[in-house]
Amino acid sequence: MIGAMGFLSRRRAEPRPRWLTRALIGSLPIPLALACSPGSEQPSPRFERVILLTCDTLRADRLGCYGYERSTTPNLDALARGGLTFEHAFASAPMTTPAVSSVMTGRLPREIGAVPGNRRVLPPEAVTLAEVIAAAGIPTLAVVSNWILHERADEAGARVGVAQGFDVFDDEMERQERNRGEFERTARPTTQAAISRLEELLVQGDERFFLWVHYQDPHGPYEPPPGALRELFAGGALPRSAERLALGTSSKGAGQIPAYQALAEERDPEVYRALYDAEIRHFDAELGRLLGFLRARGLLDDALVLFTSDHGESMGEHDHWFCHGENVFREQVSVPLILSAPGSAAVHWKPGERSSALAGQVDVFPTVLAALGLEGPDVRGVSLLAGAPAERILPQDLFSPKGLVPAVSDGRHRAVWSAASETWALYDLEADPLETRDLSSEDPARLAALVEAHAELHLELNRAALEGSDLSVDVEGEGRLRALGYSGDEDD
Ligand SMILES: [Zn+2]
Numbered sequence: 001m002i003g004a005m006g007f008l009s010r011r012r013a014e015p016r017p018r019w020l021t022r023a024l025i026g027s028l029p030i031p032l033a034l035a036c037s038p039g040s041e042q043p044s045p046r047f048e049r050v051i052l053l054t055c056d057t058l059r060a061d062r063l064g065c066y067g068y069e070r071s072t073t074p075n076l077d078a079l080a081r082g083g084l085t086f087e088h089a090f091a092s093a094p095m096t097t098p099a100v101s102s103v104m105t106g107r108l109p110r111e112i113g114a115v116p117g118n119r120r121v122l123p124p125e126a127v128t129l130a131e132v133i134a135a136a137g138i139p140t141l142a143v144v145s146n147w148i149l150h151e152r153a154d155e156a157g158a159r160v161g162v163a164q165g166f167d168v169f170d171d172e173m174e175r176q177e178r179n180r181g182e183f184e185r186t187a188r189p190t191t192q193a194a195i196s197r198l199e200e201l202l203v204q205g206d207e208r209f210f211l212w213v214h215y216q217d218p219h220g221p222y223e224p225p226p227g228a229l230r231e232l233f234a235g236g237a238l239p240r241s242a243e244r245l246a247l248g249t250s251s252k253g254a255g256q257i258p259a260y261q262a263l264a265e266e267r268d269p270e271v272y273r274a275l276y277d278a279e280i281r282h283f284d285a286e287l288g289r290l291l292g293f294l295r296a297r298g299l300l301d302d303a304l305v306l307f308t309s310d311h312g313e314s315m316g317e318h319d320h321w322f323c324h325g326e327n328v329f330r331e332q333v334s335v336p337l338i339l340s341a342p343g344s345a346a347v348h349w350k351p352g353e354r355s356s357a358l359a360g361q362v363d364v365f366p367t368v369l370a371a372l373g374l375e376g377p378d379v380r381g382v383s384l385l386a387g388a389p390a391e392r393i394l395p396q397d398l399f400s401p402k403g404l405v406p407a408v409s410d411g412r413h414r415a416v417w418s419a420a421s422e423t424w425a426l427y428d429l430e431a432d433p434l435e436t437r438d439l440s441s442e443d444p445a446r447l448a449a450l451v452e453a454h455a456e457l458h459l460e461l462n463r464a465a466l467e468g469s470d471l472s473v474d475v476e477g478e479g480r481l482r483a484l485g486y487s488g489d490e491d492d
Contacts, residue, residue: 046373048302059312075288083340084349106365106379115399130165145185187286224278241270253323301343328407357388358411415450
């Protein structure tokens with residue numbers, strides 16, 4: 001068996017993985033610029049505060065401002081109407097830990113030891129957004145409600161993981177999820193905790209800050225409060241279909257309802273889709289409450305608000321049901337990305353503007369630092385305050401303990417590796433947003449160019465990994481989960 005480090009330390013003389021050899025046969029590559037850091041050439045507007053709002057398991061096309069027909073996100077839609085919406089934004093990975101680690105460092109998960117799987121803790125040597133901001137004397141606060149992001153400490157008691165650099169890291173979670181038994185915090189107490197932490201800060205006279213709030217609600221199992229159901233569906237009656245799915249016995253969502261998602265004997269996928277939407281509606285209402293608090297205190301003036309999610313969720317596409325972290329199709333890696341600066345005229349966008357430029361989680365780090373007028377280390381992302389680059393590629397890789405499942409986009413197309421069929425497919429993001437029509441035989445040169453660019457990146461990252469540090473595993477967390485009867489599957 002080839003373990004994770006075995007894979008990382010493969011040398012070029014060894015056989016190439018099948019996804020790589022399959023891609024390079026028979027086509028001439030077209031040169032494409034790899035994603036890179038252009039530095040901070042352009043002056044950026046400065047803001048007093050940055051408010052980073054993230055939501056777990058929220059695929060972009062379920063938001064009203066991304067075209068969804070149900071009224072799931074009135075508050076985010078209002079934020080988008082006053083800001084800039086990126087239509088082609090992608091997660092760096094379809095799992096919480098590598099994705100959030102990418103947000104917090106501006107780097108790809110493999111560059112910072114946040115792979116494989118979901119139980120790797122961001123190593124202390126990774127430079128985080130909060131560390132750079134705190135070093136400049138600006139207060140840093142976080143409120144997170146997904147258990148996988150909880151605070152860890154090293155042997156000396158210092159914060160590690162995504163908590164590093166935060167003055168305040170509020171990860172109090174008392175509610176245990178149905179089926180999984182994992183701890184979480186729902187949207188209402190999440191917003192309440194954020195407001196309380198802000199009030200504590202304001203008492204000290206600090207109005208300059210970096211706040212990160214991570215909501216958890218759309219993550220399964222889907223259990224929205226009845227009020228959200230009533231708001232979304234007349235009379236609270238769930239839509240139904242004649243379709244029936246198998247109830248799975250594992251946490252996997254290929255061809256079945258994952259065991260942790262199962263709601264009694266319910267097998268109608270339309271019910272699960274509706275409940276997922278209602279979870280989003282509930283989260284959005286609480287996000288609106290937090291924004292209302294900030295607005296009432298004048299804290300949105302001179303503030304940059306950045307909203308995104310960690311990854312998406314399959315709703316039946318490609319025969320995957322109510323899961324993530326299992327493939328790299330668009331439904332699992334497409335994320336919303338909205339910038340809003342309600343009180344500032346010094347931005348390059350007009351209210352309600354939309355960008356089709358390729359953006360990614362790696363761009364959050366340089367964008368936030370630019371907003372605060374701070375310099376940071378070179379990273380893979382770029383500041384979106386200066387506009388996204390016209391030409392780039394970004395990978396959306398699933399790096400599971402079983403190996404790498406790659407995907408890559410240039411903003412107009414995506415190349416996606418199917419582990420099941422061991423083939424690459426090419427999709428047109430504009431014409432085929434759900435990635436149902438494979439263009440690989442029609443446009444093999446474009447596919448080859450994308451995969452060649454990804455292969456170059458892959459080899460660069462492998463070389464870097466050879467010199468990297470050991471990965472750390474959250475042993476304490478594993479033990480706590482097992483004590484709860486959790487299987488340890490990596491589906492967070
Ligand atoms: Zn997640």
